Amino acid sequence: MRYAIARDTIEKFGGYALSHLQINNLKTHHLGPINLTVSDGSAISIRGNSGAGKSLLLRAIADLDPHQGEVLLDDVSSNDYRGSQWRQRVGYLPAMSQWWGDGVREHFIHAIDQSLLASWLNTLELDEAILDAPISTLSSGERQRVALLRLLANQPQALLLDEPTASLDHDNTLRVEKLVADYQAQHRCIVIWVSHDPEQLARVASRHFIIKQGQLVPLPASQTQALLGAPA
Amino acid sequence: MTLITLSLWDLSLAALLVIALALLSFQMKLGVSRSIIVAALRTVIQLLLIGLILKWLFGTTHPGWLILVSLIMLLAAGREVMVRQQRRFAGIQSFALGTVSLFISTIVVTLLVLTVVISADPWYTPQYAIPLLGMMFGNTMNGIALGLDRLTQTAWQQREVIEARLTLGQTPLQAISDIRRESTRSGMIPIINAMAVAGIVSLPGMMTGQIMAGADPMDAVSYQILIMFMVTAGTGLGTIFAVAMASRHLFDERERLRLDRLQKAVV
Numbered sequence: 001m002r003y004a005i006a007r008d009t010i011e012k013f014g015g016y017a018l019s020h021l022q023i024n025n026l027k028t029h030h031l032g033p034i035n036l037t038v039s040d041g042s043a044i045s046i047r048g049n050s051g052a053g054k055s056l057l058l059r060a061i062a063d064l065d066p067h068q069g070e071v072l073l074d075d076v077s078s079n080d081y082r083g084s085q086w087r088q089r090v091g092y093l094p095a096m097s098q099w100w101g102d103g104v105r106e107h108f109i110h111a112i113d114q115s116l117l118a119s120w121l122n123t124l125e126l127d128e129a130i131l132d133a134p135i136s137t138l139s140s141g142e143r144q145r146v147a148l149l150r151l152l153a154n155q156p157q158a159l160l161l162d163e164p165t166a167s168l169d170h171d172n173t174l175r176v177e178k179l180v181a182d183y184q185a186q187h188r189c190i191v192i193w194v195s196h197d198p199e200q201l202a203r204v205a206s207r208h209f210i211i212k213q214g215q216l217v218p219l220p221a222s223q224t225q226a227l228l229g230a231p232a
Numbered sequence: 233m234t235l236i237t238l239s240l241w242d243l244s245l246a247a248l249l250v251i252a253l254a255l256l257s258f259q260m261k262l263g264v265s266r267s268i269i270v271a272a273l274r275t276v277i278q279l280l281l282i283g284l285i286l287k288w289l290f291g292t293t294h295p296g297w298l299i300l301v302s303l304i305m306l307l308a309a310g311r312e313v314m315v316r317q318q319r320r321f322a323g324i325q326s327f328a329l330g331t332v333s334l335f336i337s338t339i340v341v342t343l344l345v346l347t348v349v350i351s352a353d354p355w356y357t358p359q360y361a362i363p364l365l366g367m368m369f370g371n372t373m374n375g376i377a378l379g380l381d382r383l384t385q386t387a388w389q390q391r392e393v394i395e396a397r398l399t400l401g402q403t404p405l406q407a408i409s410d411i412r413r414e415s416t417r418s419g420m421i422p423i424i425n426a427m428a429v430a431g432i433v434s435l436p437g438m439m440t441g442q443i444m445a446g447a448d449p450m451d452a453v454s455y456q457i458l459i460m461f462m463v464t465a466g467t468g469l470g471t472i473f474a475v476a477m478a479s480r481h482l483f484d485e486r487e488r489l490r491l492d493r494l495q496k497a498v499v
Binding site: 062063064065066079082083084085087088092094096097098099100107109110150151154 | 392393395396397398399400401402403404410484486487488489490
């Protein structure tokens with residue numbers, strides 16, 4: 001039933017439906033209860049001091065940590081999927097990328113359209129040869145960008161990005177922002193962007209939140225600019 | 233050819249060697265002197281006890297006693313597997329995991345050999361059953377303990393890699409496949425190596441014992457080959473089973489990595 005509705009909506013929008021993510025009473029040891037709705041393929045930002053629980057929130061949404069409450073993507077609860085299937089739809093990019101194989105290519109879990117991958121590499125201004133390079137020869141900035149690519153290759157409908165540009169210079173930061181924006185526009189997915197950089201958050205998201213004492217507090221639109229500039 | 237019986241005096245002389253090693257270790261601050269003495273005492277007491285029990289058991293042929301003795305051996309081996317884990321599953325799970333793996337591998341192989349290969353009559357003749365079970369438990373225990381220890385240690389060290397793989401949508405089976413393979417292999421390698429060098433570098437203990445006790449060398453060799461095959465099959469099966477069960481238990485029903493199920497051993 002749910003799937004039938006989703007398919008119907010997909011046809012209406014010519015390819016992808018506008019995704020929405022709903023979080024009901026999410027609770028872990030350190031967080032919550034957290035309620036949040038991210039609708040219509042929009043992007044939100046989350047900031048907060050180190051150790052406030054930004055990563056823990058993203059991990060709980062990706063169902064990597066035990067939690068109470070419910071997370072729904074396009075009206076389907078995470079509990080209706082197997083964990084692995086859920087994480088393919090809800091793509092979480094940790095702050096530190098991890099690599100287990102020797103080469104870049106073997107870290108792409110599923111087969112991906114090569115021309116699409118080439119266009120992504122082009123947006124990031126990375127050479128296609130990087131796909132055949134040994135991981136050990138990649139710089140931390142290159143790893144961060146390739147980690148984003150291997151995540152996007154799963155074609156997730158929600159992106160949870162944990163400081164995705166932390167080891168990048170300004171130009172490469174803008175390129176990553178552009179790739180995420182392009183992907184978001186094409187897939188109509190939702191994005192939750194965690195960062196310490198207020199200017200970046202103002203660029204990439206339309207609604208802004210801050211994590212304080214385990215609670216997710218919205219920053220009112222009128223105060224957003226002022227608050228983003230101020231220390232948390 | 234008669235067996236030269238060892239006297240208490242002979243054994244005491246041998247014990248001096250161990251005591252000398254303990255003293256040397258103490259001098260070198262290796263921190264194992266205590267363990268050496270305790271383990272040596274355990275060897276003496278446990279072997280004397282089993283000698284008395286065997287002497288008595290060989291006089292009876294009631295299968296109930298045999299089952300009781302093998303059960304005690306099984307539980308002791310299961311406990312040993314558990315205490316050798318640096319990071320083990322909390323509570324009874326760790327003990328159950330080792331014991332069930334030991335039971336499945338050891339009992340199946342030993343029963344098969346007793347009934348089909350040796351065809352002892354009756355199959356529970358303790359003179360055959362007890363030594364075979366002992367050899368099986370001792371070796372299978374090593375394989376299972378090594379495999380499990382490697383699995384839990386590596387999973388702990390590489391938790392971020394395993395979670396990265398889960399994050400990208402891999403199933404637990406895929407995410408831990410490399411570690412699982414390595415761990416199973418490390419449990420099986422000692423026994424494979426033992427087969428490879430048997431008779432060239434090392435004369436296996438059981439065979440040596442039989443020959444010293446006056447058995448025909450060819451008979452002793454035949455039994456040693458049988459034991460080697462049994463032990464290899466049992467160790468392999470037990471390790472594969474134990475590592476598979478433990479790998480599965482490192483994840484929960486939501487396919488999350490649950491290292492909080494492990495606890496560090498208090499040394």
